[in-house]
Amino acid sequence: MKYEKWTVALAALGAVSLASAARAEEKASTAVTAMTPTTIGGYVDTSAQWNMGTGSANPAAYKFNTPSKANGFNLDVIQLTLDKALDEQPWSAGYHVDLWAGPDANVLHTASTGTANDFAIRQAYIALNTPVGNGLDWKVGVFDSIIGYESIETPSNPNYTRSYGHSMEPQTHTGVLASYRFCDVVSMKAGVADTTGPWINLRDPQGNSETYKTWMAALTLTAPSSLGFLSGSTLTAGIVNGFDPNPVHSTVAGAYAMGDRQTSLYLGSAIATPIKDLSLGASFDYVNIRQMEGETWSLAGYASYKATDKLSLHLRGEYVKDSLGFFSEHYDAAGLNGPATGTPGTIDTAASSSHIMAYTATVQYDLWKNVISRVELRWDHSCDNHRSFGGNVQGAPALENSWLLAANIAYRF
Numbered sequence: 009m010k011y012e013k014w015t016v017a018l019a020a021l022g023a024v025s026l027a028s029a030a031r032a033e034e035k036a037s038t039a040v041t042a043m044t045p046t047t048i049g050g051y052v053d054t055s056a057q058w059n060m061g062t063g064s065a066n067p068a069a070y071k072f073n074t075p076s077k078a079n080g081f082n083l084d085v086i087q088l089t090l091d092k093a094l095d096e097q098p099w100s101a102g103y104h105v106d107l108w109a110g111p112d113a114n115v116l117h118t119a120s121t122g123t124a125n126d127f128a129i130r131q132a133y134i135a136l137n138t139p140v141g142n143g144l145d146w147k148v149g150v151f152d153s154i155i156g157y158e159s160i161e162t163p164s165n166p167n168y169t170r171s172y173g174h175s176m177e178p179q180t181h182t183g184v185l186a187s188y189r190f191c192d193v194v195s196m197k198a199g200v201a202d203t204t205g206p207w208i209n210l211r212d213p214q215g216n217s218e219t220y221k222t223w224m225a226a227l228t229l230t231a232p233s234s235l236g237f238l239s240g241s242t243l244t245a246g247i248v249n250g251f252d253p254n255p256v257h258s259t260v261a262g263a264y265a266m267g268d269r270q271t272s273l274y275l276g277s278a279i280a281t282p283i284k285d286l287s288l289g290a291s292f293d294y295v296n297i298r299q300m301e302g303e304t305w306s307l308a309g310y311a312s313y314k315a316t317d318k319l320s321l322h323l324r325g326e327y328v329k330d331s332l333g334f335f336s337e338h339y340d341a342a343g344l345n346g347p348a349t350g351t352p353g354t355i356d357t358a359a360s361s362s363h364i365m366a367y368t369a370t371v372q373y374d375l376w377k378n379v380i381s382r383v384e385l386r387w388d389h390s391c392d393n394h395r396s397f398g399g400n401v402q403g404a405p406a407l408e409n410s411w412l413l414a415a416n417i418a419y420r421f
Contacts, residue, residue, distance in 0.1 A: 045102075046092045053084040053112075053162050053418040060411040063400040068366070068388040068410045069335040071175040072115050084162065085112035087130070098139035104147075106130035116160075118150070118180050120208045129208065130160065130180065147185040147199075150208055153178040154185065154197045154226045155246035155274035157291035157308070166312050166322035167370045168384045168416040173293035173306035173326065176334055178248045178272055180206040181222065193232055197246075198225040204252045204270055222250025226274075237282045246274040252297075269298040285314040295334065302331030322370040330362050363391035378420050386412040 057077050059067065064078035072084070086109045092102040106129070108116055113128035133149030158165050158174040183201025190196070201222045203210050226246030233239045252270035276291040289310035296303050308326040315321060328335070366389070372382035388410040390396040398407035 045095075046090055049089045049091070049421060050087040050106075051161070051163050051418050051420045052086050053110075054416070055082045055084050055168065056080070056415045057082065058413045059398075060413065061398045061409070062406050063398045065399050066397055066405040068364075068386075068397060068412075069175070070172050070366075071170045072112050073169065074111070074115065076111065083110050085110040087161070092135075094135050094137050094145065098137065098143075100137045102135040103133065104135060105132045116179070116206065118206045118208050120210070142189050142191075145187045147187075150180060150182050151185055152180060153205070153248065154199070154224055155244075155248060155272065155276075156293075157276040157278075157289060157310070162416065163380050163418045163420055166310060167324050167368050168382060168414055169368060169386055169412070171291075171306065171308050171324065171326050172328045172335060172364065172366065173291050173308050176272070176293055176295050176304060176306065177274065178204040178206075178224075178252075180208075181224070182208050182210075183222070185224075193230055195228045195230070196226065197228075199223070201250065204248055204250045204272070207253055210253050220251070222248065224248040231280075238280055241278060241280045243277045244274070248272045271296045271298075283313075287312050295332065297332055304328070304330045304332045304334040318374045320372045322368075322372065324366075324368040324370075326364075326366045326368075328364040328366070330364065335364065364396075365389045365391055380416070380418045380420070382416050384412075384414045384416065386410075386414070388412075 055077070057079065059078040064075055067073045067075060067078060076082075077084075088107045088109075090103070090105040092104075094100045094102050108128045108130050110126060113126050114124040116128040116130060117124055118128045118130065119125060129150060131149075131151050133147040133151045136146040136148065138144045138146070152160060156174055156177045158171060160179065162168060181199070181201035182203075182205070183199055185197060185199035187197045188195065201224070204222050224247065226244055228242055228244045231238045231241040235241075249271045250269065252268055273294040274292070277289060279288040279290070281288060289312075291308045291310075292305070294303065294305040306326060306328045308324060311323045313321045366386065368384060368386045370382050370384040372380065375381060388397065390408045393408065395405045395408055397405050397410035399405040
């Protein structure tokens with residue numbers, strides 16, 4: 009066996025034996041071989057926000073829009089990704105890990121203890137291939153939800169802020185997911201998990217049947233090249249059904265309690281157009297809680313236009329009907345969800361809005377390599393003449409409209 013020069017020198021001095029050095033170098037070689045196919049990536053996401061109006065204690069309740077981000081500069085999140093993708097060989101294996109650090113990790117809320125902190129596991133799964141038909145792929149561990157038009161990753165979305173539809177969707181599951189492509193046109197995903205998430209390893213908190221789990225399925229149709237300009241367009245329908253341990257909504261009486269059974273339905277499409285640089289999209293999200301009367305749903309439309317190699321324009325319009333009080337909670341002084349006024353543990357119905365309209369316009373200009381830089385203007389409007397937004401920490405919401413001007417810079421590595 010060939011030894012490194014420094015190893016031979018240490019052996020001559022009696023500091024190490026050649027036998028132990030051989031075992032150490034063999035282990036190191038094995039570790040390097042195992043890590044060789046692994047790629048490291050991620051992104052750093054920052055923002056600056058100006059919340060126009062009186063007070064910012066009760067911002068619009070879409071995901072990651074917390075009072076602490078208002079009227080200042082923000083580090084949103086750092087994502088570190090480790091990935092070993094499946095190769096073309098049968099019975100291939102790999103893994104994928106997404107780690108989050110920063111304030112948005114508190115909102116991700118995947119901690120197995122149920123407590124928020126600045127560090128979180130977004131995804132951590134083993135990828136496996138079984139040579140069945142065209143190849144059946146598996147994810148075993150913690151993985152993103154299979155439904156939704158938008159991604160949990162800010163740089164992957166056309167807009168900086170999230171839609172209400174994305175905010176009501178399941179986020180992270182702990183379980184097993186299978187993916188299969190029948191042909192170039194039809195593909196499907198199906199899986200089973202502990203709960204609808206996001207807490208990792210959490211079981212049914214109500215102690216129901218040990219066989220009751222969360223199940224999910226999604227079917228995607230992709231337009232073939234024979235359809236001309238529509239080639240590559242997609243239509244996805246999906247469902248997630250199970251117990252919801254959501255830490256935000258479970259604390260508010262009048263919304264729903266931890267462990268209620270929840271069904272989430274999704275229908276979304278990304279549409280190519282005859283105009284080369286113009287793309288359209290649409291999404292419909294629906295949530296039903298077994299023990300609650302009513303429903304919450306969102307309908308959103310998207311348009312993106314690539315004006316130049318560096319400049320792109322993105323628009324989103326959304327209408328929300330919220331009969332479940334899904335977005336009715338407001339923020340308390342600690343920055344956690346809770347009623348704005350009234351008895352603790354109840355929704356302030358005078359300040360709640362069951363109908364919301366939101367419009368978002370984003371201008372993105374990629375001046376630097378690997379950097380996404382954009383400016384966004386967003387308007388959220390309460391259609392019920394309720395003062396649902398703004399206000400100071402000690403008072404009720406003071407505004408029917410929420411205006412946000414934001415700048416977002418993210419670096420992918």
